[in-house]
Amino acid sequence: MNKTEKSGFILIVDDNPTNLSVLCEALNSEGFRFRVAVDGESAIAQAERNQPELILLDVQMPGISGFETCRRLKANPLTENIPIIFTTALADTESKTKGFFLGAVDYIPKPFAHEEVIARVRVHLQLKKLTESLEEQVRDRTTALQKAQVQLVQQEKLSTLGELIAGIAHELNNPINFISSNIPPLQEYLAGITYILQLYQKDYPNPTAQINTAIKDLDLNFVLEDLPKILSSLKLGTERIQHLSNSLRSFSRSDSDAKLPADLHLGLDSTLMVLQHRLKANSDRPAIEVMRCYEKLPMVNCYIGQMNQVFMNILANAIDALDEAIIQGKIKDGIPQIKIATEINAEQWVVIRIADNGMGIPERIKQRLFEPLFTTKPVGKGTGLGLSIAHQIIVEKHQGLLKVKSQPGMGTEFTIKIPNIQE
Structure with a gap:
């Protein structure tokens, strides 16, 4: 007797004591x-409670027939894969x-021959084991293939996104540097011109009629007061664009070959800057409030470009959830909010929590959130790869944890935990 035969049991279904005795003796002897x-x-009740490896089923029985019993077993997801061998005197x-x-x-004819019963039972038990082994291999290979596909897509998306954003940042940098570098001398020139004009007004208090008309048309005094304000606005604008350019460059860092010490707060802020256009008010909703509850974090060894992609995927999903909740009128007080909190926990892991006050996620969907290609969004609105990629980056690339806590009507919170390992 081998181990596979010990692992399960065979269910014999027959109302005839003689048939039962013969089958039980044959199986017991082996x-x-x-x-x-x-x-x-x-038989159906027993099979539902504890699934047998194989069923020997008599065709002609009181109550429901063997054929009807077979139909019901095959219609039940719990018992549909159990092999059934009919035992019958019907030879037609x-x-x-x-x-x-x-x-x-299969069929086993009556009267039973001991050797035939055992031979057929062995063959179908072996076939079942082989089928289960093959299915497991297919599942394993499918999972491995999906992981490889997700990783390839993630790497390609990150590389393409990084190149695109780095290119935009570079293109922004050149004209902004040109403008910002020319503002100081322009301020100096305008200050000098203003001073000379004031001297002319002092030494020549009675200008010609033509000059008086020009001064009045231009409103010279107002212009002289407003020019410094315009220059200050230009300076502030260029500083903001430079900050955006720096944020874009920070976000686009790939660092794919090695982990480097990184400021995760900078990564979060850079991602929020990239998403700023989606956080602003629009015709459907007010601006999304972002609350930052940052505690002091150490520099963390990580693939910062990939971490930024995780932040991007989770924050973009939060914005989508808030947009949907607003449409359905299911946000408390009507104010969409995203809260980002960071801390070091007792195990010295870096913890990042990103929460929204949207509609929340039903349990049946929450269980599948990190599956590759799973999405609840309409066609063309989502690939089903965002959270799967995020999970792979956190769990496999950084040996961390990515969890989701949510229930309908209570919003959603994603928790990222990264071990703070100094390599």
Whole structure:
């Protein structure tokens, strides 16, 4: 008797004591474990409670027939994959065809021959084991393929996004540097011109009529007061664009070959800057409030470009959730909010929590959030890869944890935990 035969049991279904005795003796002599049911109803109940490896099912029984019992077992997800061998004295082709049509794998004719019973039982148990092994291999290879696809997509997206944003930042930098570098001398020139004009007004208090008309048309005094303000605005604008350019460059860092010490707060802020246009008020909703509750964090060894992509995916999902909640009128007080909190926990791991006050996620969807290609968004609105990529980056690339806490009506919170390992 081998181990595979010990792992499960065979269910014998027959109302005839003689048939039961013969089958039980045959199986027992070969070391097979078995149980007995005397009608179809009890066989179905037993199989649902504890699935057997194989069922030997009599065709002609009181109550529901063996054919009906087989149909019900095959219609039940709990029992649909259990092999069924009919035991019957019916030898006509029509009965056999009906049994195979209902899902049976074989027939054992009555009266039983000991060797035939054992041979057929062994063959179908082995076939079941082989089928299960093959299915497991297919599942494993499918999972591995999906992981590889997600990783390739993630790397390609990160590389393309990084190149695109770095290119934009570079293109912004040149004209902004040109403008910002020319503002100081322009301020100096305008201050000098203003001083000279004031001297002219002092030494020549009675200008010609033509000059008086020009001064009045221009409103010279106002212009002289307003020019410094305009220059200050230009300076402030260029500083803001330079900050955006720096944020874009920070966000686009790939660092794919090695982990480097990084300021995760800078990564979060850079990502928020990239998403700023989506956070602003629009025709459907007010601006999304972003609350930063940052505690002091150390520099963390990580792939900062990939971490920024995680922040991007989670924050973009939060914005999508808030947009949807606003449309359905399911945000408390009507104010969409995203809260970002950071801390070092007792185990010295870096913890980042990103929460929104949207509609929340039903349990059936929450269980599948990190599956590749799973999405609840309409066609063209989502690939189903964002959270799967985020999970892969956090768990596999950084040996961290990515968890989600949510329930309908209570919003959603993603928690990222990264071990602060100094390499």
